[in-house]
Amino acid sequence: MELLQHLGLERRPEWLPEQVVLLGVPLLLASVMVAAARLTAAIIKGAARWLRVAWGCRGVPAAPGGGLLGLGHTLQLALAPCPWEKMLEWARASGTLTRFNILQRTGLIVNDPEGAKRVFQTRQRLYEKDLDFSYKPFLSILGTGLVTADGPHWQKQRLLMAPALRIDMLDAIIPITKNAVDRLCKNLESFRGTGTPVNMEEEFRLLTLQIIGEAILSLPPDECDRVFPQLYLPVMEESNRRVLEPWRQLYPLTAYQYNQRVSQLNKYIISIIRARRAAHAANSGKPPAKPDILDRVLAAAEESGEKWTAASEVQLCYEIKTFLLAGHETSAAMLCWTMYELSQSKEALEKVRAEAAGVFGGKRKSMPSREEVDGMEYTLATLKESLRKYSVVPVVTRNLVQEDELLGHKLPRGSWLIVHLQGIHHQYNDPLAWRPERYMPGGEYDQFDESIRPYMFLPFIQGPRNCLGQYFALLENRVLLSVLNQQFTFTPVNPKESGVTHPKVIPVAPLHGMKMYVS
Numbered sequence: 412m413e414l415l416q417h418l419g420l421e422r423r424p425e426w427l428p429e430q431v432v433l434l435g436v437p438l439l440l441a442s443v444m445v446a447a448a449r450l451t452a453a454i455i456k457g458a459a460r461w462l463r464v465a466w467g468c469r470g471v472p473a474a475p476g477g478g479l480l481g482l483g484h485t486l487q488l489a490l491a492p493c494p495w496e497k498m499l500e501w502a503r504a505s506g507t508l509t510r511f512n513i514l515q516r517t518g519l520i521v522n523d524p525e526g527a528k529r530v531f532q533t534r535q536r537l538y539e540k541d542l543d544f545s546y547k548p549f550l551s552i553l554g555t556g557l558v559t560a561d562g563p564h565w566q567k568q569r570l571l572m573a574p575a576l577r578i579d580m581l582d583a584i585i586p587i588t589k590n591a592v593d594r595l596c597k598n599l600e601s602f603r604g605t606g607t608p609v610n611m612e613e614e615f616r617l618l619t620l621q622i623i624g625e626a627i628l629s630l631p632p633d634e635c636d637r638v639f640p641q642l643y644l645p646v647m648e649e650s651n652r653r654v655l656e657p658w659r660q661l662y663p664l665t666a667y668q669y670n671q672r673v674s675q676l677n678k679y680i681i682s683i684i685r686a687r688r689a690a691h692a693a694n695s696g697k698p699p700a701k702p703d704i705l706d707r708v709l710a711a712a713e714e715s716g717e718k719w720t721a722a723s724e725v726q727l728c729y730e731i732k733t734f735l736l737a738g739h740e741t742s743a744a745m746l747c748w749t750m751y752e753l754s755q756s757k758e759a760l761e762k763v764r765a766e767a768a769g770v771f772g773g774k775r776k777s778m779p780s781r782e783e784v785d786g787m788e789y790t791l792a793t794l795k796e797s798l799r800k801y802s803v804v805p806v807v808t809r810n811l812v813q814e815d816e817l818l819g820h821k822l823p824r825g826s827w828l829i830v831h832l833q834g835i836h837h838q839y840n841d842p843l844a845w846r847p848e849r850y851m852p853g854g855e856y857d858q859f860d861e862s863i864r865p866y867m868f869l870p871f872i873q874g875p876r877n878c879l880g881q882y883f884a885l886l887e888n889r890v891l892l893s894v895l896n897q898q899f900t901f902t903p904v905n906p907k908e909s910g911v912t913h914p915k916v917i918p919v920a921p922l923h924g925m926k927m928y929v930s
C-alpha cells in the first residue's frame with residue numbers, strides 16, 4: 412500500500428473509470444474499425460476472386476442442374492450419398508473438364524489422363540495443394556509436414572525426407588513386415604476354424620500402424636499398441652469426421668480432448684527425437700547398426716550443415732506425424748480390398764499362393780531378399796488392381812496460381828481443381844470387374860498410349876509431388892498378402908456387405924468393416 416501511495420496509485424479508483432472511457436473507447440472503436448476494414452477487404456477480395464473465376468471458367472461445360480436459389484450445386488452435393496461419386500456422375504455427363512458451383516465457389520472436375528498429366532507433371536508448379544478443403548482438419552496435426560507444405564519449404568523438406576525411404580530402408584521393410592505379420596498370424600491361430608469372425612479391417616489398421624511405427628521410430632509392437640490407440644487414433648478419427656462436419660471443432664469438450672491429445676502426442680514424439688539426438692551425439696554422430704527413418708533424417712539434417720533449432724524439432728515432429736498418417740490407413744485399405752477380392756476369386760488366390768510358396772515357402776528360415784519380393788509380379792498386380800477398382804484416394808484437389816490452359820480451356824488464376832483419380836481409373840474396360848491381369852505384362856495397362864499410360868494409374872498420383880511411400884506400401888503389402896494367404900483361408904461373413912465402400916471417408920475403406928472367418 413505504501414508503495415502504491417509512493418507511486419501515486421492509491422488514487423486509482425478515482426481516476427481509473429474516466430481514463431478508461433477516454434482511452435478505452437477510442438481504442439475499442441479503432442479496433443472495431445480495423446476489424447471491419449479487414450473483413451470488408453476479405454469480402455471484396457473473395458468476391459473479386461469469385462467473379463474472376465466464375466467469369467473465366469464460363470466456357471467450361473457445367474454439371475447438370477445447379478441453378479437452384481443461387482446455391483449452385485451445393486444441395487445436390489450435400490444430399491448425395493457420396494460426394495465424389497456425384498462429381499463423377501457430373502463429369503460423365505459433361506466431358507473431360509466439368510464446372511460446378513458450391514455456394515459461390517467454382518470447382519472444375521478433371522476426368523482425363525491428359526488433364527492429370529498437366530496438373531501433376533508438365534505444369535505442376537502452377538497447381539498448388541488446396542489446403543482449405545480436404546486437409547484443413549488435419550493442419551493442426553500435420554502442420555507444415557510434407558503432405559501439407561508448398562513452395563520452397565516443401566521442396567527443401569522433400570529433399571531432406573526422400574533419401575530416408577531409399578533402397579536400404581526398403582530392404583529393412585521386409586523383416587519389419589514379416590515379423591509384424593507373423594505376430595498377427597499367431598493371434599489369428601486362436602480363431603482358426605472356431606466360427607468366430609475377426610474384423611480384419613481393424614487388424615490391418617493396427618498391423619500397418621505397427622509397421623510404420625517400427626520403420627520410422629523403431630517402436631516395439633507393444634509400445635505401438637499402448638500409445639497409438641490412446642493418442643493418435645482418436646485424433647485421426649476426429650480429424651476425419653471434421654472434413655464433412657467442420658462444426659465439430661466448436662464442441663467444447665471434443666475440442667478440449669482433441670487439443671490435449673495432440674499436445675500429448677507432440678510431447679511423446681519430441682521426447683523420442685531428443686533422446687535420439689542425444690544418442691547420436693554420444694556416438695559421435697555415427698548411425699546405429701539398424702537405422703530407422705528418424706535416424707536417416709537426422710543424419711541427413713546433420714549433413715546439410717543447417718543449424719538445429721527449436722523450429723527444426725517442431726518440423727521433424729510434423730514430418731513424423733505425416734508419415735504415420737500417410738503410411739498406414741491407405742496401406743490398410745489396399746490390403747483390405749485385396750484380401751476381400753482374393754476371398755472371391757479362387758483362381759487369383761491360387762496364383763498368389765503359388766508366388767508366395769516360391770518366396771516364403773518350404774522350410775525356409777532366412778528372410779527373402781528385396782529382389783525376390785520384387786519378383787512377385789502377380790501379387791503386385793492384385794494390389795494395383797485393388798488400387799484401381801477401389802481408388803482408396805478417389806480425388807486430389809489443387810488451386811491454380813497462374814492462368815493456364817487445360818484440356819482446351821483457358822482457366823483463370825484461383826481456379827479450384829478436383830482431379831478425379833477414380834474417374835480415370837474407371838476408364839478401363841469393364842471397370843468394376845477386378846482383374847489383376849490388367850497389370851501383367853502385355854495386359855490392358857500396357858495397351859494405353861505411352862504418352863498417357865502413367866496417368867491411367869494414379870493411386871499415388873505422378874510427378875514431383877507423387878507419394879513418397881509408394882514403394883514402401885507395395886513392398887510391405889506383397890509380404891503381408893503372401894504370408895496371410897499362405898497360412899490361412901479368409902471367408903467374409905457377409906460378402907455382399909463387406910464389399911460396400913465407405914461413401915464419405917478417405918482413404919476409402921469398407922463401410923461395415925471386414926468381418927471374416929479364418930480357417
Ligand code: HEM
Nearest residue numbers: 557558737738741742745804870871872876878879880884
Ligand atoms: C496404398 C498406399 C498409399 C496410397 C494410395 C497413397 C497415396 C498418396 C497420394 C494420392 C498422395 C498425394 C496427395 C496429394 O498430393 O494431395 C500421397 C502423398 C504422400 N504419401 Fe502416400 N500413399 C500410400 C502410402 C504411403 C506410405 C506407406 C507413406 C510413408 C511411408 C506415404 C507417404 C506419403 C507422403 C510423405 C506424401 C506427400 C508427398 C509430397 O507431397 O511430397 N504414403 N500419397
